[in-house]
Amino acid sequence: KIVRDTLLREKDSVDVEIGKTIDILNRLTQDTAIQAKKEEKRATTLNWIVTAIATALGLIFAGFVTRSLVDPVKRLVGGTRAVEAGDLDVEILVHTHDELATLATSFNNMVVGLREKERIRDTFGQYVDPRIVKSLLENRMPSDGGERQVMTVFFSDLQDFTRLCEGLPPDDAVRFLNRYFSLMSEVIRTRQGIVDKYIGDSVMAFWGPPFTDAADHATLCCLAALEQMARMEAFRAWLPEMFGVAHGLPVVNVRMGIASGEVTVGNIGSETSRGYTVIGDTVNLASRLEQANKFYGTRILVSEATRNLAGDTLAFREIDSLRVAGKLETVRVYELLGLATELSESDRQLAQSYEAGLARYRAQDWDAAEAAFSECLEIEPKDQPSQVMLRRIATFRQTPPEAGWDGVWVALSK
DSSP states (O other): OHHHHHHHHHHHHHHHHHHHHHHHHHHHHHHHHHHHHHHHHHHHHHHHHHHHHHHHHHHHHHHHHHHHHHHHHHHHHHHHHHHHTTOOOOOOOOOOOSHHHHHHHHHHHHHHHHHHHHHHHHHHTTTSOHHHHHHHHTTOSOSSOEEEEEEEEEEEEETTHHHHHTTSOHHHHHHHHHHHHHHHHHHHHHTTOEEEEEETTEEEEEEOTTTSOTTTHHHHHHHHHHHHHHHHHHHHHHHHHHHSOSSSOOOOOEEEEEEEEEEEEEEEEOSSOEEEEEESHHHHHHHHHHHHHHHHTOSEEEEHHHHHHHOTTEEEEEEEEEEOTTOOSOEEEEEEEEEGGGOOHHHHHHHHHHHHHHHHHHTTOHHHHHHHHHHHHHHOTTOHHHHHHHHHHHHHHHSOOOTTOOSEEEOOOO
């Protein structure tokens, strides 16, 4: 019994120790679980932090790489737009050594080429019409050969220029001509004409494809001639400033001749010096008509072809039938009066009376012709074509024309 009681006490003591041990183990297990959860949470947080940092670094790196690729492209696009807008001072800077750098270098070389062409165009544009320079630079004009086209050719000449400049120092004479040519050339180019050359105090120009529409060249040339006449008022107003005096200045007038017809156009000249110009009978006729103004006392004479091509927007007066020196063909010559809508009533009456007189003159009805031309002088006492015709009628009264005379006047001098 004593042993049994002892064993029971020992058993209870062991049970207590076991219970304590189990409690300790439970607490340790719980603490371990809690610590494990904390570590798990810490690991998850750390993982998210590392992931976020990696993502941010990846985005930053991707942005840097993308920017390094996109920025040169943007600069190229910006440079292209600048060139399109006419800015040839643009330069693309790329600090890489890849294909984009090669593209940027090619772009910069292209801009340098364009800049050089523009410099050449600006320089030679002072000597040759810029449109011709542009076509030559773009290889749109053949270097050899020519072609035939219908064009309108213009000649102008300052009246009494030699006498006018006799007393001028060389610098003043050049300044005088440069001012005159600047005013006249501006009008020609504004009206789409090509200034072909300056010959002394004369200007030669032409209108026609590819610089104007085929249907407009005669009208544009005539409008330019009228506008040049109007510009002469501004030129005369400048003369007192040039000469330094306000009175006793010479009278400055200009004569113009215009002819339309077929011409040969192309780059003409030697192997070392060529010019894009027009040649042919139409050119010669325009020059002769400019000179014929001296005989008729007119300012602008045009050929019949020009008059027909110009249409009804402009007013003309037929002056005569003329056979110019060196030619067998007869040309009806017209005076350009102005815009049809702006013609005064007296100018209309003058043109009608002159037309009637010219018809009677060609029919050799001297009395009726004389009466009509005399009526013209009543309308405009200074009308020189009427005076010319009256003197001619007086001559024919004394020495009648030969049989078969067709009313054509033969110009004996060029």
